[in-house]
Amino acid sequence: MFSSKEKASIDHVMCLLREWDHGSKAVRSRMLSDFIAKNTGKTFPELELEFAQVASLFLARLTAWMRLTYMFGTCLNLQLKALGVFLSASSNHQYLMEFLEMGAVLTLLEILGQENLKDEDKIEALHLLQIIANEGQKYKELICESYGVKAVAECLAKSKAEGTQETATTLLKSLAHGNSKYQNQVYKGLIALMTCTSPRAQQLVLQTLCIVQPIVKIAHHSIVEPLLSLLRSIHLEVQYEATELITVLMRSEVKPALLRGLVDLLKPSKEEFSKHKILEDPARAKIMDSLPVFLQQAAAARTIRILTQSSEEISKDLLSLNVIPHLLYAVGNQEHADTQKQASLALEHFVRMYPVVEEDVRRAMGTTLFETFMHNAECLHLNMNKIQADILRSNNTTSVLRSVTMSRLRSAMQRGKSVVLENAEAIKSSNTKKSKATIKEEEPSVSESSSFHFFNDPSEISAYRSQLLLWYDHNKRDLPWRTVAMTEPDVNIRTYAVWVSEIMLQQTQVATVIDYYNRWMKRWPTVEKLAAATLEEVNQMWAGLGYYSRGRRLHEGAKKVVSELDGQMPRTTEGLLKLLPGVGRYTAGAIGSIALGQVTGAVDGNVIRVLCRVRAIGAESTGPSVTEALWKIADTLVDVERPGDFNQAMMELGAKVCTPKSPLCRQCPVQTNCHAFRQVSIKQEKDSKILKRKLTSKLNTPVPDIENCLNAGSCNLCLSEDWDSQLGVQNYPRKPVKKSSRVEKTLTCIVQRQRGEETEYLLIQRPSKGLLAGMWELPSMILDADLSENKHRGLLCTMMQRFLETSLDKDSFQFVGEVVHIFSHIHQTYIVFSVCVSDCSEKEQEQKTCWLTKSDLQGAAVSTGLKKIMKLYESSSKVNSRDVKRKLTPGKEKQSNKIKKFKDGAINGGPKQLSLSQFFSTSRTEGKTDTQNT
Ligand code: SF4
Numbered sequence: 001m002f003s004s005k006e007k008a009s010i011d012h013v014m015c016l017l018r019e020w021d022h023g024s025k026a027v028r029s030r031m032l033s034d035f036i037a038k039n040t041g042k043t044f045p046e047l048e049l050e051f052a053q054v055a056s057l058f059l060a061r062l063t064a065w066m067r068l069t070y071m072f073g074t075c076l077n078l079q080l081k082a083l084g085v086f087l088s089a090s091s092n093h094q095y096l097m098e099f100l101e102m103g104a105v106l107t108l109l110e111i112l113g114q115e116n117l118k119d120e121d122k123i124e125a126l127h128l129l130q131i132i133a134n135e136g137q138k139y140k141e142l143i144c145e146s147y148g149v150k151a152v153a154e155c156l157a158k159s160k161a162e163g164t165q166e167t168a169t170t171l172l173k174s175l176a177h178g179n180s181k182y183q184n185q186v187y188k189g190l191i192a193l194m195t196c197t198s199p200r201a202q203q204l205v206l207q208t209l210c211i212v213q214p215i216v217k218i219a220h221h222s223i224v225e226p227l228l229s230l231l232r233s234i235h236l237e238v239q240y241e242a243t244e245l246i247t248v249l250m251r252s253e254v255k256p257a258l259l260r261g262l263v264d265l266l267k268p269s270k271e272e273f274s275k276h277k278i279l280e281d282p283a284r285a286k287i288m289d290s291l292p293v294f295l296q297q298a299a300a301a302r303t304i305r306i307l308t309q310s311s312e313e314i315s316k317d318l319l320s321l322n323v324i325p326h327l328l329y330a331v332g333n334q335e336h337a338d339t340q341k342q343a344s345l346a347l348e349h350f351v352r353m354y355p356v357v358e359e360d361v362r363r364a365m366g367t368t369l370f371e372t373f374m375h376n377a378e379c380l381h382l383n384m385n386k387i388q389a390d391i392l393r394s395n396n397t398t399s400v401l402r403s404v405t406m407s408r409l410r411s412a413m414q415r416g417k418s419v420v421l422e423n424a425e426a427i428k429s430s431n432t433k434k435s436k437a438t439i440k441e442e443e444p445s446v447s448e449s450s451s452f453h454f455f456n457d458p459s460e461i462s463a464y465r466s467q468l469l470l471w472y473d474h475n476k477r478d479l480p481w482r483t484v485a486m487t488e489p490d491v492n493i494r495t496y497a498v499w500v501s502e503i504m505l506q507q508t509q510v511a512t513v514i515d516y517y518n519r520w521m522k523r524w525p526t527v528e529k530l531a532a533a534t535l536e537e538v539n540q541m542w543a544g545l546g547y548y549s550r551g552r553r554l555h556e557g558a559k560k561v562v563s564e565l566d567g568q569m570p571r572t573t574e575g576l577l578k579l580l581p582g583v584g585r586y587t588a589g590a591i592g593s594i595a596l597g598q599v600t601g602a603v604d605g606n607v608i609r610v611l612c613r614v615r616a617i618g619a620e621s622t623g624p625s626v627t628e629a630l631w632k633i634a635d636t637l638v639d640v641e642r643p644g645d646f647n648q649a650m651m652e653l654g655a656k657v658c659t660p661k662s663p664l665c666r667q668c669p670v671q672t673n674c675h676a677f678r679q680v681s682i683k684q685e686k687d688s689k690i691l692k693r694k695l696t697s698k699l700n701t702p703v704p705d706i707e708n709c710l711n712a713g714s715c716n717l718c719l720s721e722d723w724d725s726q727l728g729v730q731n732y733p734r735k736p737v738k739k740s741s742r743v744e745k746t747l748t749c750i751v752q753r754q755r756g757e758e759t760e761y762l763l764i765q766r767p768s769k770g771l772l773a774g775m776w777e778l779p780s781m782i783l784d785a786d787l788s789e790n791k792h793r794g795l796l797c798t799m800m801q802r803f804l805e806t807s808l809d810k811d812s813f814q815f816v817g818e819v820v821h822i823f824s825h826i827h828q829t830y831i832v833f834s835v836c837v838s839d840c841s842e843k844e845q846e847q848k849t850c851w852l853t854k855s856d857l858q859g860a861a862v863s864t865g866l867k868k869i870m871k872l873y874e875s876s877s878k879v880n881s882r883d884v885k886r887k888l889t890p891g892k893e894k895q896s897n898k899i900k901k902f903k904d905g906a907i908n909g910g911p912k913q914l915s916l917s918q919f920f921s922t923s924r925t926e927g928k929t930d931t932q933n934t
Pocket residue numbers: 610613614657658659663664665666668669670671674676677729
C-alpha cells in the first residue's frame with residue numbers, strides 16, 4: 001500500500017504524463033522548460049524521487065518524441081537538453097541503457113547530418129553522444145559501429161559554427177582514446193577531414209591529430225599530401241598547427257616523405273602555380289593566384305627551420321635532400337618577402353651549424369651578400385638587388401653544392417670530427433677571417449717549384465680584381481650582348497643571347513660580329529624561334545661570318561634545348577658544357593659567368609695572353625700543363641661577386657691594352673701584378689749604367705725572388721727558350737710552331753645560262769657535314785696534280801657533261817683566272833673557268849642544285865670564296881668585253897694585276913665581310929683572308 005504522500009506523488013506524475021500525452025507542442029515546450037529548470041544536475045535517486053520511481057516513463061516519452069520529430073526540429077533543443085538531464089544523472093546506467101535500447105544513438109547521429117537543423121541542436125546532440133562515450137569503451141564502440149565517426153566528422157567539416165566544431169572535435173578525440181578497436185577509423189576520418197574548407201575546422205583537426213597520432217602510433221602515408229597542402233593556408237593558426245603535426249610525425253615512418261615534400265615546396269614547379277585550388281576558402285579566392293604557393297613556400301621554410309633547430313639528425317636528412325640550393329632559391333623569391341625571410345633564417349641555421357655549408361653558401365651568394373646575410377639574415381631581402389636574387393633563383397649551384405656539401409660532410413664525419421660547432425661565435429669569427437681570403441679551398445696546393453706562376457696571396461688577388469674591375473667600369477665598350485646580359489630579366493633569354501654572342505665571337509672580331517648579332521637577335525630573339533628556323537636560313541644569316549659550322553651548331557643546340565630540355569637553357573656551366581653542341585670549356589665558362597653569375601674563369605685567346613704575361617708563363621701556351629695552369633689561375637682570380645664582368649674585363653684588357661703586338665703596359669691597370677712587366681723593368685734597370693754601378697758596389701746582392709721562378713730550368717711553365725730582350729713582355733706567351741696549311745688547288749666552273757633577260761648561275765649544295773657544310777658552291781673538283789690549262793678544260797667539260805647530261809664543247813670553257821683563299825688550315829687556289837650553256841633540262845641530281853640570278857646570289861648562303869670568284873668573273877667579263885685576250889698583252893697584264901691583287905689581298909688580309917652586292921658593285925679590288933673552317 002502506498003502512503004498518502006506517495007499516492008499524491010504518483011497522482012502528480014500520472015497527471016503530468018497525461019498532460020504530456022494530450023499536450024500540444026506549446027504545452028510540451030512549457031513542460032520541458034519546467035523540467036529542465038527544476039531537475040538539471042539531479043542524480044538518479046533524486047530524479048526517481050521526483051517522479052515517484054517511474055521517471056523512466058517520462059524518459060521513454062521524451063526519447064520517442066525526439067525520434068518522431070527531430071527532422072522538423074520541433075522543440076528539439078529542449079528535448080535534447082531534457083534528455084541530457086537524464087543521461088547526466090550519474091551513478092546509474094539505467095536511464096542510459098533505456099535510452100540506447102530505443103535506438104537513440106542513431107537518432108542523435110542523424111541529427112548531426114540534418115542540414116536544416118540549427119547548430120545549437122547539433123551541439124546538444126553531440127553533448128549527448130559525448131555523455132555516452134564517456135561511459136567507456138563499449139559505449140564508444142557502439143557509437144563507432146553506428147558510423148558515428150563519419151557522422152561526427154562530416155558535421156565538423158560542414159559546420160561553420162565554432163561551438164559545433166569544437167564539440168565534434170572533442171568527441172572525436174574521445175572516440176580515439178581508449179578505443180583500440182576503432183582508433184584507426186577515427187584517425188583516418190581525421191586525415192580525410194584535413195581537406196575541409198573551414199580554417200577553424202582544419203585547425204581543430206590538426207590539433208586532434210597531434211593527440212591521436214601518438215595513440216595510433218603508426219602514421220598513415222595518406223596524411224602527407226593534405227598536411228603539406230595545409231601549409232598553403234592563409235590562416236596562420238592553420239599553418240602553425242600543420243607545422244606542429246609535422247613535428248609530431250618526425251618520429252613516424254612518413255618522416256622521409258614529409259621532409260622531401262617540404263624541400264620540394266621551397267622550389268615550386270610551374271604547374272604548382274595553377275594547381276592550388278584544393279581548398280576552396282572564399283577568403284583565399286580574392287588573393288592573387290600565386291600567393292598560396294608563396295605562402296606554402298614560406299611555411300615550408302619556417303617548418304624546416306623549426307625542424308632543424310629541434311634535431312641534428314633531421315638537419316642532416318635535409319642536407320642530403322639538397323635543402324641548401326632550395327633554400328637559396330626561396331631566398332631569391334622577391335615576389336614574397338616572407339618567403340625570403342623564412343628561407344633566410346632557415347639557411348642561417350644550417351650555415352651556423354655546418355662550416356662546409358657556410359663556405360658553399362658564401363660562394364653561391366658572393367662575399368658582400370653573404371656578409372649582409374650573416375649580419376642580419378632576417379633582413380637580407382631588404383638588401384638584395386634584382387640580379388643577386390635572380391642568381392639565387394636560377395639555382396646555379398644545385399648539383400655542385402649538394403655533392404660538395406654532402407661529400408665533405410661525410411668525410412668530416414668519417415674523420416670523427418663533429419661538424420657541429422657548438423659555439424656560433426667561434427664560427428662567426430672564423431668566417432670573418434676566412435672571408436678575407438677567397439681562394440678556393442678545394443684547389444690542390446700549388447707545388448713550390450711553380451708557385452711563382454700562380455696567385456697565392458689573397459691581398460694580391462683582391463687588388464688585382466678591384467684594379468681590373470675599376471678599369472673595366474670606365475673603359476668597357478657598349479656592346480649589344482653586354483646590354484642584354486645586364487638588362488634582360490628572363491634568365492633563359494639572357495643565357496641564349498650570351499650563347500649566340502659567344503659563338504659568333506669565336507674566331508671573329510667584335511666589330512664584325514655586332515651587325516650579325518643584331519640581325520640574328522632581331523630575327524630569332526629566343527631559343528624557340530631559332531629552333532623553328534631552317535638550316536638554310538641559318539646559313540644565309542651566317543654567310544660571310546666564316547667558320548660556318550658555328551651557326552649550324554647553334555641551330556642544332558637550339559633544337560636540342562627545345563626538344564630535350566623543354567625550352568630551358570642549361571642553368572650551370574657544367575650543363576652548358578655537357579648539353580650544348582659547339583660549347584667548349586671557355587664558352588661554357590663565359591656564358592655561365594656572364595649570363596648566370598657562375599663563379600668560374602673563362603680562358604680565351606686574350607686571357608691566355610694576359611695571364612701568360614702576368615704570371616710569366618713562357619712554356620708553349622697550348623700545352624696541357626700550361627692550359628691547366630691558366631684555368632687554375634683564372635678560377636682563382638675570378639671575382640666572386642662579379643664573375644661575368646671580371647671575365648669580360650680580362651678579355652677586354654687583352655683586346656685593348658695587353659695586345660699581341662703593341663702592349664700598352666704604361667696604361668695597364670694590373671701592371672703592378674705583372675711578372676712580365678717587372679722582369680722587363682728589372683732587366684732594363686740592370687742594363688742601365690746606374691744599375692751597373694750599384695752592382696759593382698753590391699756584387700753579391702741577390703736578385704729578388706719575386707722576379708724569378710725558384711725552379712727555373714726544370715719548371716714546366718717557365719720560358720722554354722732564351723729571353724729575347726727585343727720582345728720585352730711579348731716573350732709571353734710562347735706560341736706553338738704553326739703547322740703549315742695544306743695547299744690545295746680546286747678547279748671550279750661558273751656555269752651560266754640565259755633565261756630571258758636574266759643570266760642564271762648553277763650552284764650545288766655542299767654536303768651537310770665537313771668544310772662549309774650545307775653552303776652553296778660552284779661546280780668544282782680538287783686537283784691532284786699540276787695540269788695544263790687544256791687538261792683543265794677537258795676535265796671540266798667531262799664533269800659538266802656528266803652533271804648536266806648534255807653535250808658540251810671543250811673549247812667553250814673560258815679561263816677566268818685564279819683566286820687564292822685562305823681557310824684556317826687550307827691554302828686554297830681556285831682555278832676558275834666559265835661556260836655558257838644553252839638550254840639544259842633540270843634533271844634529278846644526286847646533289848642538290850639550283851640556278852640563281854645575280855640578285856638571288858646576294859641573299860644565298862654562299863661562302864666568301866665564292867663571292868671572290870664571282871667578283872673576279874665580273875671584272876674579267878668587263879675586260880673580255882673589250883676583246884682583250886688572255887695571252888700576255890697589255891690587257892692581260894691589267895687582268896693579271898687584278899688576279900694578283902686578289903692573291904695579295906687574300907694573303908695580307910683586307911677589310912672583312914664584304915657583302916656580295918659590295919663585291920659586284922665596287923670597282924675597288926680588295927681581297928679577304930677568310931678563316932672559314934669546319
Ligand atoms: Fe700586359 Fe703589360 Fe699589362 Fe703586363 S703590364 S698585363 S704585359 S699590358
